[in-house]
Every structure is written in C-alpha cells, then in structure tokens.
Amino acid sequence: MRLTLFQLDAAEAAGGGQGLAGIERRVRVAADGGADLVLLPELAIPGYGAGAEAIRTQGERARETLAYLRALSDETGTSVALGMPMMLGGRLHNTAVLCRPAEEPVVYAKRFLYGDYERDLFRVGTQASPLVMVAGLRIGLLVCFDVEFPETVRALALAGADLVLIPTALPAGEGARFIARSLVPTRAFENGIFVAYADWSGADGRFVYQGMSIVAAPDGRALACAGTDGAAMLIADLDPAHFDAARAANDYLRELRTTPSGSARPPER
Secondary structure (H helix, E strand, O other): OEEEEEEEEHHHHHOOOOHHHHHHHHHHHHHHOOOOEEEOOOOOOOOOOOOHHHHHHHHHOHHHHHHHHHHHHHHHOOEEEEEEEEEEOOEEEEEEEEEOOOOOOEEEEOOOOOHHHHHHHOOOOOOOOOOEEEOOEEEEEOOHHHHHOHHHHHHHHHOOOOEEEEEOOOEOOHHHHHHHHHHHHHHHHHHOOEEEEEOEEEEOOOOEEEOOOEEEOOOOOEEEEOOOOOOEEEEEEOOHHHHHHHHHHOOHHHHHHHOOOOOOOOOOO
C-alpha cells in the first residue's frame, strides 16, 4: 500500500485557503503519485481552531461533505481519511472518516476529548472503530488524544488491525515532541503494526501546533516524518512482509492471546 499523509498549515486554513477545494487538490496530487490512501489532520474541515460556530455549521453539513469525499474517492480510486465534525444521533462529535472507492464511508467518533475547547463542543464517542480493508491492509481509526491511551491501539491490534490512522491536532510543547517522536512509534512497536499520525503545523489564532507528523513501522522505525514548520506531504509504502522479523522477535499480541490473563509466563529452563 502507498500511503500519502498531508501535514497542513493552520494559517492557511484560518485564512480560508484550505476547505474542500484544498483537500481535493491534495488528494488528486496523491492519486497521481500512486497513493492508495490519503490521510489528513483532525478537523481538517473546517480547521481545528475554526471555533464553535464554524465547527457546528460544518457538523450540520457533514452529509454533504461525506458525499463530496465519496465522489472524490470514487473518481480518483484513492481512499481518503481525515477528521471532521459530524452530527451523530443529534449530537456533535469529533470524528475521523474514511471514504473508500465504491464503499460506504467509515465513521469513528473520538472517545477521549482533550481540553475545554473540545469538551464544550463535542460529545464523547462510545464505540470502537470498525476495521476495514484498503489495498490489502486492515485499517482502524483513532483521533488525536485517543492514541495516548495504550488500550485504544492495543484493542484495534488485537482485533486484527495492520494500520491505525490518526488525524490529530497536537498542540506545540515539550510533551508534544515526545508524543510525536517517541509515543507514536512505541504504539507501532508494541503492537507490531503501522501507525500514521497526521498533524497541523503553525498557528490559527487559537492554537499553535507541533507538526512532526509521522508514519511509524511495526518495528518502531519512522518510515516518513515531517518537521515542526509548514505544510508537508509524506509518502510511505507499507508492506507488512518487510516487518515479519520484527513481529516475530517481539510478538506481544501472540503472548497476550496465549498466556492466561493475570498469569505470568513461566521462566524458560
């Protein structure tokens, strides 16, 4: 699978230069480069720091946005994953969506909301992400803060995920650099899966973002990573067969499945 990840410039979104037209332009560039899958950040539409009114308005238009993304995916033959607000059951949620050619969209609602800004806007999601196939890989979705809880990625991995996609809006700071460069690759390593983490960069008037988007391999290695400043396009070719040795050396999932819960593995003799 070829994954193309876009780190977006928050100033561009704040200035009205992002939107669906900007997303479509990027998806077409990725498709021309052979991408099977495109990933963009949390609340890529209308922008993470767009504010309550713009986010609620976009949430009410989510059906139209999904129809647009589905048509784009169908036309380009490329799957598209990104963050957007959506009304679910009459409540506004911070969601990650995945649109695949000729398939129904997959929607996941963020379960761990971060800070008062999100808690004032959104309802907490209650369901785990479904797993779906794209280009031979089983894919699950999380959003930003979700990945900082090891249980979320582990649950998807135990369910059979090969790749977890994470649209994020990681705010800049010392801890954020650790999350992007250490915690996210650790999630990949400890589960023997691929993890893709797409952030914003720059500032939008409300928040300053860390950047440092990354695609991590099952051995914890960064297949592609962005810097702290500016927009970026990352391309990573994901072939699980290349990481069979890493998975065999540290098959944590097999140990969890075969060792009785609460018991320790006996020492080798």
